[in-house]
Every structure is written in C-alpha cells, then in structure tokens.
Amino acid sequence: MLVSEIAARGIALLGCGKMGSAMLAGWLDQGVPPGLVWVIDPNPSDWVRQTGVKINVPLPETPGEAPGIVLIAVKPQMMGEALPQLQRLGNGETLFISVAAGTSIATYETLLGAKTPIIRAMPNTPAAVGRGITAIIGNRIASDAHVTRADALLQAIGQTVRLEREAQMDAVTGVSGSGPAYVFHLIEALAAAGEAEGLPADLAMQLAKATVAGAGALAEEAEETPSQLRVNVTSPNGTTQAALEVLMDEAEGFPALMRRAVAAATNRSKELSRG
Ligand SMILES: NC(=O)C1=CN([C@@H]2O[C@H](COP(=O)(O)OP(=O)(O)OC[C@H]3O[C@@H](n4cnc5c(N)ncnc54)[C@H](OP(=O)(O)O)[C@@H]3O)[C@@H](O)[C@H]2O)C=CC1
Ligand SMILES: O=C(O)[C@@H]1CCC=N1
Numbered sequence: 001m002l003v004s005e006i007a008a009r010g011i012a013l014l015g016c017g018k019m020g021s022a023m024l025a026g027w028l029d030q031g032v033p034p035g036l037v038w039v040i041d042p043n044p045s046d047w048v049r050q051t052g053v054k055i056n057v058p059l060p061e062t063p064g065e066a067p068g069i070v071l072i073a074v075k076p077q078m079m080g081e082a083l084p085q086l087q088r089l090g091n092g093e094t095l096f097i098s099v100a101a102g103t104s105i106a107t108y109e110t111l112l113g114a115k116t117p118i119i120r121a122m123p124n125t126p127a128a129v130g131r132g133i134t135a136i137i138g139n140r141i142a143s144d145a146h147v148t149r150a151d152a153l154l155q156a157i158g159q160t161v162r163l164e165r166e167a168q169m170d171a172v173t174g175v176s177g178s179g180p181a182y183v184f185h186l187i188e189a190l191a192a193a194g195e196a197e198g199l200p201a202d203l204a205m206q207l208a209k210a211t212v213a214g215a216g217a218l219a220e221e222a223e224e225t226p227s228q229l230r231v232n233v234t235s236p237n238g239t240t241q242a243a244l245e246v247l248m249d250e251a252e253g254f255p256a257l258m259r260r261a262v263a264a265a266t267n268r269s270k271e272l273s274r275g
Contacts, residue, residue, distance in 0.1 A: 001152045003030040007037070009068030011153075012059055014082055016041040016048050019099055020073035022127040024051065026156030029130075038067060040085070059089075069153065072098040076272050079103055083111050091115040095142070097150050099123050101173050102272025105139045105166055117142040119150040122169055122177045123157060132158035135172040137165070170273070174265035182261060187212050 007027065013020050016039045028034060034052035041048070044055050060066055066089055074082045079100060090096075090112030097119045098108060108118045119142055123134040134154040138147045151160050163169065187208045194204030219226050234240040247254045 001148065003027055003153060003156050004032050006069070006149050006153055007032040010036045010038065010066075011069045011071060012038040012040060012067040012086070013053075014040045014070060014072045014086060015074030015078070016044055017073065018125060019123060019127065020071070021045065021048060022125065022132070023071065023073065023099075023123075023154075023157055024048065024053065026127070026130060027153070030156050040082075059086075063092075066092070066094055068094060069149070070094055070096050071153075072096065072100060074100065076100045076103045079107075079111075083108075087112060095119065095146050095149060097121055097153070099134075101177060102170070102269045104273045105137075107273075107275070109139065115141055117146045119147060120166065120169060121150065121154055122172050123154065124176050124178075125180050127157035130156075130158055133176050134158065134160045135163050135169065135176070136160060137163040137169065170266045170269035171262070173269040174262040177269075178265045182258070183212060183216075 003026075011027070011032070013024060016024060020039075020041070024037065024039070027037070028051060035054070037051075037053040038057060038059055039048055039053050039055050041056070049055065070086055070089060072079075072083070091114075095117045096108060096112060099121050101122070103120075105118055105120050108120075109116065112118070116139075118139040119136055120138075121134050121136045123132045126132045127134075134157065136147065136150055136154065138150070142150075147162070151162070154160050163172065187205075190208035190211065191201070191204040194207060195201055199207070215229075219229060222229060224232070230244075234244060250256065
C-alpha cells in the first residue's frame, strides 16, 4: 500500500519536533502532498514552515472531511494539554497513531473513547535518515487494515516490527527507542579513548564514527551472527582479545552495564505509563 494512498484523507501531526519532523520528511519523500498534512505545534521549525504543510490551521469539522489519521508525537508530559483538542475525532473514522514513550493504549482510550482505533508505536531517531525501526501494536478496535495502514506509514522512516503484547513496549523502548543514544555515547567514548592514546580529536572521532557505522552495516548485511563477526575480528592473543577481556568482564564489563542501562530505560517507561 502506497503512503500517498494512506494519506489520501489527510494526516494531522500533533507535535512536530525531532520525531514528528523525521516522519513528515519520510512521507513527503514518498509523495504525500503537503496540502494533505496538518501540523499542530506551537513552534514549528523553519524546515516545517517551508514544506507547504498546513500549520496550526483548524481541522475540518464536517464528518467525512476530518483527517483519516492523527499521529501523536508530543512529549508524554505534554499529552494532557495537547490531546483534548483532538478528542472530537475519537470514536470515529480517524485512526490514531502515537509514538509517545510510556503512554499506554488505555490512556488514549480514556481520553479519546474506547471505540477509537489506536496504534501505539515506538520509533527511533535513525528515522531521520530513513534507517529507523518502529515497533507497533494496536488496541482491540484496530482492525488488520488499520494496523497495515499504520505499518505502511511508519515504513516511510525505516523498518517496522509488530508486537504481540503491549507490555513488550517498555523493553522495546529500552532497546531500540533509546538505543541510538547508547550507540552515540559509544562513539563519544571510543573517540575519547583514542584521544587518550594520543590521537588528534578529529581523527579519533572520524575513526570512531566510521567504525560504528561500518560495523552496524556489516552486522545487518552479513550472514554471520554478531558473535561470529566479533570472533572474526579477534586474533588469538592479539589486540582485540586484550580489549575484550576488559569489555567482557562479568561484573563490570559491557554486558553487565548494558543490562543495567536497558533495565533503567525499561523501568522508566513503565513509570511513565503509570503516570
Ligand atoms: N526522540 C526520540 O528518540 C524518540 C522520541 N519518541 C517519542 O516521540 C515524542 C516526541 O519526541 P521528540 O520528537 O523527541 O520531542 P520534541 O520535543 O522534539 O518534539 C515535540 C514537539 O511537540 C511540540 N509541542 C509541545 N506542546 C505541544 C502542544 N500542546 N501541541 C502540539 N505540539 C506541542 C513541541 O514544541 P516545543 O518544542 O515548542 O515545546 C515540539 O515541537 C515523545 O513522546 C517521545 O517519547 C519516541 C521514540 C524515540
Ligand atoms: O528518552 C525518551 O523518553 C524518548 C523515548 C525513546 C527515546 N527517547
């Protein structure tokens, strides 16, 4: 299904910051006419302003003319203030898709009505270059056709995966939603370590970025597992082995640290869901 077909009845984007803009860029790239997009955001960026979308224009009131899709991309903390203006589109023809972390389907059903088709989604920021991954799950009202439409719309910014249970969303947020930040921090730390070993800062950063980008591409494209790819780098008693003995330390190494980091993000997502 083409994104431009899905957008035929219009898309309203509530919140057009980093994530909303990444999605908007993906849709426009895929041929969605800007005139079919309503952006609701108090401070749209210069980029959003020059796209030609309708900005802070009242949505049509007439039944049948309301946007077919509302995509919610405000911070969870702003939801109480932002969402009520769209309440009248609940319990109707409009499909709601939310990318907000830690805002449960039940919260939307309370605000919009239990008969509203709702898709909860968790994307990540590589969406800005069309390389995101978004996990999705629908409420009981959402039909296969609704989920397929949401899936196709979110594929404009990368891969999608469908979840079996909403409860999985907290761990998904901890792994892929927040995950890009861990990788960016890895780049920072790798470059800083290179500098500490005497490399100039810009050279260390270039090496670190290209290494992470290249290893990521290889992990996605190669037939071998990441474990085998790691083994392929590691010569017996060589340099990599020396580093991995530090990184794989059971108590203080990378796996233990990552376990704690992902648990912290997952728990924060659960806390946000409780409100
Ligand atoms: N960034 C990320 O990596 C990811 C974010 N998410 C989720 O995406 C959502 C958006 O995050 P992100 O794009 O990073 O945040 P941003 O702050 O970049 O974007 C949110 C936008 O909403 C605007 N806004 C604030 N109040 C209102 C309102 N009342 N009505 C309409 N718009 C409003 C903000 O304007 P202003 O700046 O002027 O306040 C801003 O432009 C969040 O719920 C987050 O959990 C999900 C996955 C990954
Ligand atoms: O930090 C956050 O809360 C959001 C959700 C996932 C990534 N950013």
